[in-house]
Amino acid sequence: MEIFDGFRKSIGLAMAGGKSPWGGKGEGGSSDGGDGGGEAPRGDDGNGPRNPWLPGGGGGSDSGKRRSANIEDIFKNRGPEGPRRRGGGGPRGPNLRLPERPGGKSWLPVIAVxxxxxxxxxSSAHLIGPQEKAVVKxxxxxxxxxxxxxxxxxxxPIETVEVENVEGVRPxxxxxxxxxxxxxxxxxxxLVDLSYVVRWNIKDLETYKFRIVDPEQTVNEVAEAAMRAAVAEKELDETFSGQGRAAIEQDVKNRMQTKLDLYQAGIRVLGVEIEKADPPSQVVDAFRDVQVAEQNADAARNQAQGYAQQVLAQAEGEAEAFDKVYEEYRLAPQVTRQRLYYETMERVLSKTDKTIVEAQGVTPYLPLPEIRRRAKEAQPATTVTAQGGQ
Known part of the structure; x- marks a missing residue:
């Protein structure tokens, strides 16, 4: 805006002084420009109207040189940081050069070689570890x-080498x-909640690299299918016991190896280990109650079996004793019969009150239980009297 204001003022002054801003004489002015100094710059031929884009000023050969009248040329030479400066004839930057070999030759061929x-x-020599192998493509x-x-x-890139650890265990x-x-x-x-670990390694590197796309995903899916098939053949109690788990682990390993060999996956299954076998979390309390009831039932069952074994052993002992008595009875029936009678009467009469009666006119009475009771009562009294006398 300042440029246009200045330009407008210059036009006003020129017209006030009788000069035409476009060159030539004004209405009252002279051809030399009047008071304004030297002649105003004109066109290329010097006779046309004055070009406002040409620099003003005095004469000389350079005073009439044209500056670009296209405003695009003005902005073409400007950048974000301001007007662009064209390089002059000043000194350039340092010229970097590699040192030369003895004899004046360049080091560039040696560096390239x-x-x-x-x-x-x-890219041609490869050091492969003791547990590794490599495929060459x-x-x-x-x-x-x-x-x-x-x-x-x-x-x-003629041949590429891919190294794999074939002996390492991959869980x-x-x-x-x-x-x-x-x-x-x-x-x-x-339903049982199972978590387990599958350990495997590479059996055939060629088929491992080129037969399957994602080995770990393949092992994962084959393991899940084998585990479901193995557990479906077992009952719930077998999955909780140690022997049942061992049988399931071996069955899963065999199923996995068979399926992976069928796929030609080049994978060797080293083992399967069940880490956890629990009931579902939603029914864990009810399952614990069932386990407690089963344990109580097992305890009662064991107690009954122990009592039955005890009674059976006693009956077998009595039967064996009877067999021995029968053998003796067969040898001497009369003596054995009399002995059995005496033993039976002794066993029965020892637990009852007894009265001895002798006939032949007078009937004496001998109360043996009463005598025995009096004797027991008199024995402590005698003992107390003896201690008092001492």
Whole structure:
């Protein structure tokens, strides 16, 4: 705006002085520009109207040079930081150059050869660990398998080498770290929450790399299918007992290995370990009550079996004693009969009150129980008197 205000003022002053701002003489002015100084710049031929975009000022050869009249050219030479400055003839920056070898030759070929040799060495020589093997792919296709040790191949990208640990144990926990319940149906229509670990490694590296897309996911799915099939053949109590768990683990391992060999997955199943076998969390209280009732039933059953064994042993002892008496009776029936009679009478009369009566005119009475009672009462009294006398 300041530029246009100045331009408008210059036009006003020129017209006030009798000059035309577009060149030529004004109505009352002279061709030399009057009081304003030198002649105003004109067009290229010097006769046209004055171009307001040309620099004003005095004469000289440079005073009439044209500046670009296109406003696009003005903004073309500007940037965000201001007007662009064209480089002059000043000194340039330092010229960087590699040092030369003795004899004036450049080090560039030597550096290139060294980089090429280093690339060939790093991409062709491979040190494979004792528990590792590697597959070689030539232009993306399988070529061969490399064993442990120092091995060589064609440089990259002609051949690529992928190293895998084939002896290391790789565990998979089912379910994963989210600790979600894994409910499995048993053979007696009950649900059990199982968590287990499958341990495996690589049996055939070629089939492992090229037969299956995701080995871990394959092992996970095969393990779940095998576990459900094995538990479906067992009852709930067998999944809680130690022997039942061992049988399930072995069955799952065999099923997994058979299925993975059918897939040609190149995987060896090392073992399956059941970490937890619990009832579902929704019915855990009722299940505990059932377990307590079963334990009480087992205790009562064991107690009854013990009593039955005791009675049976006593009956067997009495039968054996009777057999021995019968053997003696067969040898001497009269003596044995009389002896049995005496023993029976002795056993019966020892527990009853007895009265001895002798006939033959006078009937004496001998109260043996009363005499025995008086004797027992008199014995403590005698003892007390003897102690008082001392």
């Amino acid at each position: 060294g980089i090429l040799a280093l690339w060939l060495l790093t 030539r232009l993306g296709n399988y070529s061969r398998t490399l064993d442990s040790g120092l091995q060589f191949s064609l440089p990259f 998979i926990r089912i379910p994963g770290n989210d600790k979600a319940a894994k409910l499995i149906l048993t053979g007696d229509q009950n």
